[in-house]
Amino acid sequence: MKLLISQALVIPMTQEGLSFRGDIGIDGKHIAFVGVKPAHFVPDQVIDGSSFLAMPALVNAHTHLSMELMRNYKDNLPTLQAWLAEIFPVEDKLQEEDVLRASRLGVIELIQSGVTTFTDMYFHPQATAQAVLEGGIRASIGITLFGSLAENKERVLQREADLRFYREHPDGRIQVDCAPHAIYTCPKETLQYAHDWAKDRQRILHIHVSETKQEVQDSLHQFGKTPLEYLYAIGALDGVRSLIAHGVHLTDAEVALLADMDATLVHNPSSNCKLSSGIAPIASYLERGVSVGLGTDGASSNNNLNMFEEMHIASLLGRVHTPTGTKLNPYQVLSMATVNGAKALGLERRIGMISEGMEADIILLDLKKSHLTPLNDPFSAVVYAAQASDVDTVLCQGKVVMQHRKVLTLDEEQTIKAVNESWDNIQRR
Numbered sequence: 232m233k234l235l236i237s238q239a240l241v242i243p244m245t246q247e248g249l250s251f252r253g254d255i256g257i258d259g260k261h262i263a264f265v266g267v268k269p270a271h272f273v274p275d276q277v278i279d280g281s282s283f284l285a286m287p288a289l290v291n292a293h294t295h296l297s298m299e300l301m302r303n304y305k306d307n308l309p310t311l312q313a314w315l316a317e318i319f320p321v322e323d324k325l326q327e328e329d330v331l332r333a334s335r336l337g338v339i340e341l342i343q344s345g346v347t348t349f350t351d352m353y354f355h356p357q358a359t360a361q362a363v364l365e366g367g368i369r370a371s372i373g374i375t376l377f378g379s380l381a382e383n384k385e386r387v388l389q390r391e392a393d394l395r396f397y398r399e400h401p402d403g404r405i406q407v408d409c410a411p412h413a414i415y416t417c418p419k420e421t422l423q424y425a426h427d428w429a430k431d432r433q434r435i436l437h438i439h440v441s442e443t444k445q446e447v448q449d450s451l452h453q454f455g456k457t458p459l460e461y462l463y464a465i466g467a468l469d470g471v472r473s474l475i476a477h478g479v480h481l482t483d484a485e486v487a488l489l490a491d492m493d494a495t496l497v498h499n500p501s502s503n504c505k506l507s508s509g510i511a512p513i514a515s516y517l518e519r520g521v522s523v524g525l526g527t528d529g530a531s532s533n534n535n536l537n538m539f540e541e542m543h544i545a546s547l548l549g550r551v552h553t554p555t556g557t558k559l560n561p562y563q564v565l566s567m568a569t570v571n572g573a574k575a576l577g578l579e580r581r582i583g584m585i586s587e588g589m590e591a592d593i594i595l596l597d598l599k600k601s602h603l604t605p606l607n608d609p610f611s612a613v614v615y616a617a618q619a620s621d622v623d624t625v626l627c628q629g630k631v632v633m634q635h636r637k638v639l640t641l642d643e644e645q646t647i648k649a650v651n652e653s654w655d656n657i658q659r660r
């Protein structure tokens with residue numbers, strides 16, 4: 232199957248500030264060319280791109296997909312700790328079918344906001360993997376560790392077996408990584424086990440770090456070290472690629488440590504604001520050499536999975552919160568949501584840019600909108616003005632998964648009904 236997107240305004244994310252009008256040719260899963268269509272490329276299908284902006288599909292680098300179920304539930308609590316105390320008892324009642332339904336809803340919501348790749352940390356991960364497979368997108372599914380080593384050891388191996396089918400699927404859209412929840416929910420032995428598992432298999436280690444001041448104070452009290460220093464000291468990050476979610480309250484020494492590691496910090500600005508966790512000084516992290524991605528966190532602390540909104544909020548906070556005087560610019564924010572997110576998942580050679588040889592994960596934004604007129608700077612337009620609802624078409628691995636705002640791979644109406652049923656059942660349990 233050969234697909235041509237003709238004469239779109241292209242933001243390839245291959246070079247700062249680069250945008251141009253051109254053609255994109257897709258052959259099977261991959262991008263065959265970008266720029267001018269060669270005579271020998273005869274497409275089976277043509278999308279007239281003249282009124283669209285084509286850019287890499289977005290990467291949501293930190294979420295808990297099926298927390299969709301707890302959207303708009305127990306909101307406006309004073310702290311992360313108070314909120315978790317309400318959420319954990321509900322999570323104890325979740326069954327695999329609930330997670331499958333909520334994950335389908337999450338996949339639909341992600342596609343509708345231009346996301347084709349996400350990183351997940353949650354229970355019943357095989358159900359989320361199933362929804363990803365059905366939805367035609369990609370994910371890093373984290374096997375979540377929580378509690379003592381004795382509780383986790385057998386479960387991790389069971390989850391690994393449950394997920395083998397998805398990881399080995401020929402489309403190669405699902406990777407299985409390791410997600411110890413946090414230092415305040417996993418003792419040292421569990422963290423070290425997660426590290427060894429990830430290192431042996433060359434997988435990513437995904438963990439919440441320094442989300443709140445309370446977490447940092449507790450860590451200093453209990454271990455005599457800040458959270459990242461503690462993880463480093465026990466060898467939990469040694470020789471693995473790690474994905475550090477939040478990092479709102481890092482010391483200068485921790486920022487230097489992070490810049491030296493094979494790690495990506497994932498900024499979750501909506502969740503950090505909503506749970507009153509604080510504002511991560513992202514511009515200064517970037518200035519000091521930290522790779523930074525972007526995530527929504529779960530829908531119950533956001534309360535949606537809208538990466539356009541996340542880019543907008545990150546941009547605004549990055550303008551006002553400037554301890555070093557450095558401010559975020561739109562290209563940096565767009566990089567966080569594309570190339571840096573791809574790197575966080577080890578996918579930097581496959582997605583995150585529109586460039587020959589990369590896999591074709593591309594979104595088309597409808598430019599015929601009042602709020603995008605006149606367009607002037609396309610980078611500013613995307614992060615400051617565009618809405619998720621401007622995403623008209625989404626391609627993942629060369630396949631169209633949404634066209635004219637309709638998700639083609641999953642049934643939205645049925646899924647909404649099923650999720651409402653699940654939520655009713657959970658409340659009755």
Ligand SMILES: [Zn+2]
Pocket residue numbers: 293294295439476528529
């Ligand atoms: Zn989280």
